[in-house]
Amino acid sequence: MRTTEQREQHRCYMKVYRQRYPERVKATKAKWMKRHPGYKSPAQIAWNKSHPHNNDKARYGGLRSTVLQRDQFTCQVCGMTDKDHRLQFGRSITVDHKQGGGRYAEVKQHSMGNLWTLCLRCHGRKDGKLSWSKVKGKGA
Numbered sequence: 001m002r003t004t005e006q007r008e009q010h011r012c013y014m015k016v017y018r019q020r021y022p023e024r025v026k027a028t029k030a031k032w033m034k035r036h037p038g039y040k041s042p043a044q045i046a047w048n049k050s051h052p053h054n055n056d057k058a059r060y061g062g063l064r065s066t067v068l069q070r071d072q073f074t075c076q077v078c079g080m081t082d083k084d085h086r087l088q089f090g091r092s093i094t095v096d097h098k099q100g101g102g103r104y105a106e107v108k109q110h111s112m113g114n115l116w117t118l119c120l121r122c123h124g125r126k127d128g129k130l131s132w133s134k135v136k137g138k139g140a
């Protein structure tokens, strides 16, 4: 069993070691990765989840692209197209949960009936109203 002091010493030693021999650290890591294929650190998993290309399953039950195709990549409120959206906001058009707050909801309601395509402006207007009514204590 190591004492706290020893552990601290080792930590300092490793810090210097990593700075002095970055290629050795890299080689060790590569070797370790070979023995543990497909390993992802919790930070990597969190990053992948947060990335818009990978959060489809978590946030839309894997229905995002289906919804976009059904709505022909067009905002269902104002009719803005995905192309215009990219030009104006620099990102693809969004998919919204009609009922339940989507990202912040505890129970996600992923269904074709509950998902629709919205542009950022209409999305913001809708969710803004929602949070406003919550602030006022009137419920969603």
Ligand SMILES: [Zn+2]
Binding pocket: 075, 076, 077, 078, 079, 080, 118, 119, 120, 121, 122, 123
């Ligand atoms: Zn719109």
